[in-house]
Amino acid sequence: MTNGEKRPMLEADGISKWFGGNAVLNDLSFAIRPGEVVGLIGPNGAGKTTVFNVISGFYRTRTGSIKFDGTDISRLSPEAICRLGLCRTFQITRPFSNISVTKNVMIGALNREGSVRKAEKKAEEVLEFVRLYDRRNLLGRNLTIADRKRLEIARGLATSPKLFLLDEVMAGLNPAEVQEMIKLVRQIAERGIALFVIEHIMAVIMGLSHRIIVLNHGEKIAEGEPAQIASDKEVIKAYLGEEYLIAQG
Numbered sequence: 001m002t003n004g005e006k007r008p009m010l011e012a013d014g015i016s017k018w019f020g021g022n023a024v025l026n027d028l029s030f031a032i033r034p035g036e037v038v039g040l041i042g043p044n045g046a047g048k049t050t051v052f053n054v055i056s057g058f059y060r061t062r063t064g065s066i067k068f069d070g071t072d073i074s075r076l077s078p079e080a081i082c083r084l085g086l087c088r089t090f091q092i093t094r095p096f097s098n099i100s101v102t103k104n105v106m107i108g109a110l111n112r113e114g115s116v117r118k119a120e121k122k123a124e125e126v127l128e129f130v131r132l133y134d135r136r137n138l139l140g141r142n143l144t145i146a147d148r149k150r151l152e153i154a155r156g157l158a159t160s161p162k163l164f165l166l167d168e169v170m171a172g173l174n175p176a177e178v179q180e181m182i183k184l185v186r187q188i189a190e191r192g193i194a195l196f197v198i199e200h201i202m203a204v205i206m207g208l209s210h211r212i213i214v215l216n217h218g219e220k221i222a223e224g225e226p227a228q229i230a231s232d233k234e235v236i237k238a239y240l241g242e243e244y245l246i247a248q249g
Contacts, residue, residue, distance in 0.1 A: 006033040006034050006035070007033070007034075008031035008032065008033050009032055009033055009034050009068065009069060009162065009163055009194055010031060010032040010055065010066070010067070010068050010086070010163055010194075010196075011031045011065075011066070011067045011068075012028060012029055012030050012031070012051075012054075012055060012064070012065075012066050013029050013064045013065050013066075013067075014027050014028070014029055014063055014064030014065070015027075015028050015029070015054055015055075015061040015062075015063065015064040015065075015066060016028065016061060016062045016063045016064065016218075017047075017050050017053075017054055017059055017061060017062055017218075018062055023218055024047045024050045024218050025047045025050055025051065025054065025061075025218040025219075026217075026218045026219050027063070027064070027219070028047075028051065028064075028215075028218070028219065028220055029064070029220070030213055030220065030223065032163060032194055032196055033194070034162070034192070034194055035189075035192055035194055036194050036195070036210050036211065037189050037194070037195045037197065037208055037209050037210050037211075038194075038195070038196050038197065038209060038210065038211050038212070038213060039197050039198075039199065039205040039206075039208065039209035039211070039212040039213070039226075040196060040197065040198045040212075040213050040215065041198070041199070041200075041202075041205055041212060041213075041214055041215070041229075041239060042214055042215035042216055042238070042239055043216065043238060043239050045217075046215040046216050046217065046218065046239075047215050047217075047218040048167075048198045048215055049091065049167060049198065050218075051215070052088050052165050052167055052196075052198065054066070055073075055086070055165070056078055056081055056082075056086060056087075056088045056165060057073065057076055057077055057078035057079075057080070057081040058078055060074070060075065061074055068081065068084055068085070068086050068163070069084065069085065069162070071084060073086070079111065082111050082159050082161075083111060083112060083159075085159075085160065085161050085162035085163065086161060086162070086163045086165070087108075087156040087159045087161040087163075087164055087165065088156065088164070088165035088166075088167065089152045089153060089156055089164075089165065089166050089167050089169055090152065090167055091167050091168045091171065093145075093148040093149060093151070093152045095140030095141070095143065095148055095151050095152075096140050097139065097140045097141035098139060098140070098141065099139065099140060100136065100137050100138065100139060100140075101127065101132060101135055101136045101137070101138050101139075101140065101143070101151060102120065102123050102124065102127065102136045102137065103123075104140050104151055104154075104155060105122075105123035105126055105127060105151070105154045105155050105158045106119045106120055106122075106123045106158070107155065108123075108154070108155035108156060108157075108158035108159050109122040109123050109126075109158035109159070111159050112158075112159050112160050119158075122158050122160075123154075123158055124136070126154045126157045126158045127154055129154075129157070129187075130150045130151075130153055130154045130157070130184060131150065131184075132147060132150050132151060132154060135147060145172050145173065146173055146177040146180075146181075149169050149170075149172075149173065149181065150184070152169070153166070153169060153184065153188075157188070161193060162193065162194065163193070163194045163195075163196065164188065164193050164194070164195050164196070165195075165196045165197075165198075166185065166195060166196070166197045166198065166199075167198045168198055168199060168200065169181060169185070169199075170182075170199060170201055170204060171200070178201065178204065182204060182207070182208065185197070185208060186208070189208075195208075197209065205226075206226040206229075206230065207226075209226055210225070211223065211224065211225060212224065212225070212226055212229045214229060214232075214235050214238070214239065216238040216239065221234050221235065221238060222234060222235045
C-alpha cells in the first residue's frame with residue numbers, strides 16, 4: 001500500500017488563526033498519512049510555525065477541526081496531544097541548561113513512560129540513536145548549536161511519536177552539520193515515523209519530502225510532489241523567486 005492509499009493520520013479541516021484583526025491562517029486544510037514526509041514551505045510570515053502551534057495544541061484553531069488518529073485534538077493540551085503520539089520541535093532550542101543531557105531527554109520520556117527507570121532507559125536509547133550518547137553527562141548549556149538541535153530531536157523522539165513536527169532543525173548549521181542532520185531525519189523516517197518538516201533550505205526540503213505544502217499569507221497556494229512544486233508558477237512567484245530560477249539554469 002502506498003502513502004497515498006493510507007488513511008490519514010492527521011487531518012486539518014478548515015483551520016484558522018487570528019491575532020487581533022489579522023488572519024495568520026485562513027481556512028487551511030491538509031492531511032498527513034502514516035510514514036509520509038511532508039514539507040511545509042513559504043515566505044517569512046506565511047504562517048508555517050503557526051500551523052505547528054495550532055496542530056500541536058499551543059494555539060487554538062478559530063474554525064474547523066484537527067483530528068489525529070481519528071481523535072479530535074482541536075481543544076486538547078500540548079501534553080495530551082503529545083501522549084497521543086504527536087510531538088514537535090521548536091525553532092529556537094531551549095535545553096534545560098543546568099541539568100544533564102540525559103535528564104533533558106528523560107523529561108520527554110516521562111510524558112509516556114511509567115517510571116523514572118524506564119524513562120532513563122528510553123533516554124539512553126534515543127541518545128545513542130541521535131549520536132549524543134557520549135555527551136550524555138554534559139549540562140545542556142555546554143552543547144554546541146548542532147548538538148542542541150540533536151537534543152531537541154532526542155527529547156521529541158523520547159515521547160515515542162507517530163508524527164513528528166520538525167521546525168527548521170537545520171537552521172544555523174554549517175554544510176557538514178546539515179548533511180549529518182539530513183541523515184538523521186532520514187533515519188527517523190525509516191523507523192516509520194511520519195514527519196512534517198519546515199525548512200528553508202530548498203535542496204533539503206525537495207530531497208526529503210514525499211509531498212510539499214506551500215503557504216502564502218496563511219493560505220495554501222500549492223500542494224504536490226517536489227517536482228510539481230518546483231515548477232509551479234505561483235510558488236515560484238510567491239516564494240522561490242528569481243534566485244531559484246537562476247539556480248535551476
